[in-house]
Amino acid sequence: MSSDAFPTRRPALDRLDGAWAADKAAQVLMFVAGISAIVFILGIFAFIAREGLSFVFSRFSFAEFFGSIRWAPTSNSNPTFGALALIVGTASVTGMAMIVAIPFSLGAAVYIAEFARGRTRETLKVLVELLAAIPSVVWGFIGLSIMNKLIIDVFDVSVGLNVLNAGIILGLMAAPIMTTIAEDALKAVPDRYREAAEAMGATRWQVIRRVVLPAARNGLASAVLLGVGRGFGETMAVLMASGHSINLPTSIFDSVRALTATIAAELGETAVGSDHYGALFTLGLFLFLITFAINLTADLVVRGIRKK
Amino acid sequence: MFQASALNDRNARIQRRWRLLFLVMTLLLILPVAIILGLLVHHGAPVISWSFLFEFPRQGMTAGGIFPALLGTIFLVSLALVFSVPLGIAAAIYLSEYARDNWLTRAINLAIINLAGVPSIVHALFGVGAFVLFFRFGTSILAASLTLGIMALPVVIVSTRESLQAVPRAFREACWALGATRWQTIRKVVLPNSVSGILTGVILEVSRTAGETAPIMFTGAAFFLPFLPESVYDQTMALSLHLFVLSTQVPGVPEGVPYGVALVLIAIVLSMNALSIGFRMVLRGRKRW
Numbered sequence A: 001m002s003s004d005a006f007p008t009r010r011p012a013l014d015r016l017d018g019a020w021a022a023d024k025a026a027q028v029l030m031f032v033a034g035i036s037a038i039v040f041i042l043g044i045f046a047f048i049a050r051e052g053l054s055f056v057f058s059r060f061s062f063a064e065f066f067g068s069i070r071w072a073p074t075s076n077s078n079p080t081f082g083a084l085a086l087i088v089g090t091a092s093v094t095g096m097a098m099i100v101a102i103p104f105s106l107g108a109a110v111y112i113a114e115f116a117r118g119r120t121r122e123t124l125k126v127l128v129e130l131l132a133a134i135p136s137v138v139w140g141f142i143g144l145s146i147m148n149k150l151i152i153d154v155f156d157v158s159v160g161l162n163v164l165n166a167g168i169i170l171g172l173m174a175a176p177i178m179t180t181i182a183e184d185a186l187k188a189v190p191d192r193y194r195e196a197a198e199a200m201g202a203t204r205w206q207v208i209r210r211v212v213l214p215a216a217r218n219g220l221a222s223a224v225l226l227g228v229g230r231g232f233g234e235t236m237a238v239l240m241a242s243g244h245s246i247n248l249p250t251s252i253f254d255s256v257r258a259l260t261a262t263i264a265a266e267l268g269e270t271a272v273g274s275d276h277y278g279a280l281f282t283l284g285l286f287l288f289l290i291t292f293a294i295n296l297t298a299d300l301v302v303r304g305i306r307k308k
Numbered sequence B: 001m002f003q004a005s006a007l008n009d010r011n012a013r014i015q016r017r018w019r020l021l022f023l024v025m026t027l028l029l030i031l032p033v034a035i036i037l038g039l040l041v042h043h044g045a046p047v048i049s050w051s052f053l054f055e056f057p058r059q060g061m062t063a064g065g066i067f068p069a070l071l072g073t074i075f076l077v078s079l080a081l082v083f084s085v086p087l088g089i090a091a092a093i094y095l096s097e098y099a100r101d102n103w104l105t106r107a108i109n110l111a112i113i114n115l116a117g118v119p120s121i122v123h124a125l126f127g128v129g130a131f132v133l134f135f136r137f138g139t140s141i142l143a144a145s146l147t148l149g150i151m152a153l154p155v156v157i158v159s160t161r162e163s164l165q166a167v168p169r170a171f172r173e174a175c176w177a178l179g180a181t182r183w184q185t186i187r188k189v190v191l192p193n194s195v196s197g198i199l200t201g202v203i204l205e206v207s208r209t210a211g212e213t214a215p216i217m218f219t220g221a222a223f224f225l226p227f228l229p230e231s232v233y234d235q236t237m238a239l240s241l242h243l244f245v246l247s248t249q250v251p252g253v254p255e256g257v258p259y260g261v262a263l264v265l266i267a268i269v270l271s272m273n274a275l276s277i278g279f280r281m282v283l284r285g286r287k288r289w
Helices: A018-034 A036-058 A062-067 A084-115 A118-133 A136-155 A163-187 A191-199 A204-215 A217-233 A236-241 A259-269 A275-307 B006-047 B050-054 B067-098 B103-117 B120-134 B141-165 B169-177 B182-211 B239-248 B256-286
Strands: none
Touching: A018 A036, A018 B067, A018 B182, A036 A275, A036 B067, A036 B103, A036 B120, A036 B141, A062 A084, A084 A118, A084 A163, A084 A204, A084 A217, A084 A259, A084 B006, A118 A163, A118 B006, A118 B182, A118 B256, A136 A163, A136 A236, A136 B006, A136 B182, A136 B239, A136 B256, A163 A217, A163 A236, A163 B006, A191 A204, A204 A217, A204 B006, A217 A259, A217 A275, A217 B103, A217 B120, A236 A259, A236 B239, A259 A275, A259 B120, A275 B103, A275 B120, B006 B256, B050 B067, B067 B103, B067 B141, B067 B182, B067 B239, B067 B256, B103 B141, B120 B141, B141 B182, B169 B182, B182 B239, B182 B256, B239 B256
8 A cells, every 4th residue: 555645545435344245235135026927018018928939839820819709618529719809899989998997087177176175175186086996896896886876777778787888997997097097197397388388378277278288188198098998998897897808898797808808707717837828828928019009109108208 | 564455355256266176076086986985885785694694605606795805805815915025125125225326226116106107917927928927827816916916016115214214314314323234223223113114015015906907817716616715726716807807707796796796896995095194194193203
């Protein structure tokens, strides 16, 4: 070590004691935990693909999967794996859900973010949060027991488990998360925009319509996208409320069957490694890829406004 | 000095109308919760008693209680917490305290968003493929809890990261200036100042996990078991699946029973939520910086 006029400070900083070792160990551990989310998302893809791939290579036909409505995997003579009716079922229920959820959740977001103040605002936010807390199987039970009778009575139809029932249930389930994200998007609009507009004499409503809503456009779009993602992925409620019959629906009073519900209803009865088993995992892979794409798009849309 | 013109009046009128419309929409969104809770209590409360909570189901689940399902849910949720809370907190510490703004951090954030968006039935398929078959845990409490834990991970990470980032940077800088290492700073300054926020997130996770059905259906929850599980390699009953089974698969269940199960389930979930919300409000009131 030098004994110059300017002693170097390095040795003091580089002391390799217990605290240093603990610090290094912690850093490595935290890093490992940090990348666990990536590991899991890749793991989910890998393990589902692993179970589904044998089916994809041996039995899968693109034209049949996306073009046929015949889903009869348990048929002895001629098993068929047409997922079109299931895709249409999921899409119709999700579409119905969005018709319910978009106006109400965006309306609620505007009210909570722009009109409500103080205690009212906090109360409304808590209530929306409670709406989000109701478990999916309880929603399904509500569809089965309460909504079913209600729809039969009100619309005078023979079956109450249909697109309308599942759509309303799913809409109520997706609405809270859409409200929360939309409200965040409205909050993210800088106050100086509002102040500038108000200084020009605009009323609060004019400010919302002409300034806040256009500025929050991307955030609102991503709220809707995430709602759609929720709708595609919801399982128990759709299984219980949609009627679960293979159908290309022609009206909202037709029963349908969803992709998720098919997996949930049939996985327990299949033999590991069979075509049917592989087909269900292929449905799962398809669902995974679709929701992945939706979430990715929603993220990119939000990022779009941040960049600006 | 200023006089309201006809235009001002018209604008104010339009605004009042829109405001009312939005208020009505908000209330219409919230109203169903009130109605649903009311109906569940109305139909379910009469069947709930000590024996309903603490007895085994009898006569093909058409009579008796829900004890094994209640206990099973508690087992599943506790074990899921054991996996996901330490991992989630560590991941949040990495993201909040160590991570730089680079491609890896962006990839992790994207993975978290996507993990939160993966459908519950896809988590179930993963649980079957990975834990039940590949790791040979069989359909067991262990496999089901791991599946639930991974599903709940994003909730823990996001809420913990938020409470860590709410600790002012000046606290950390003061600690570093005294010569503490990064880890000492995290352990002695950052974590103690955010522990209640982290707890809020964990309670929220309990509430989410307790109600999940699809992820446990094929990984460890059974329709009916005449005995209680003895180890993590056994199957168990669970409240959420019990509700599904009673309302769709078992004929001849008295009408009130599924309502009773739904009421117990929702009481657990909502009381956890209320606890979490109450906690957050107390925290906000107490914050000194």
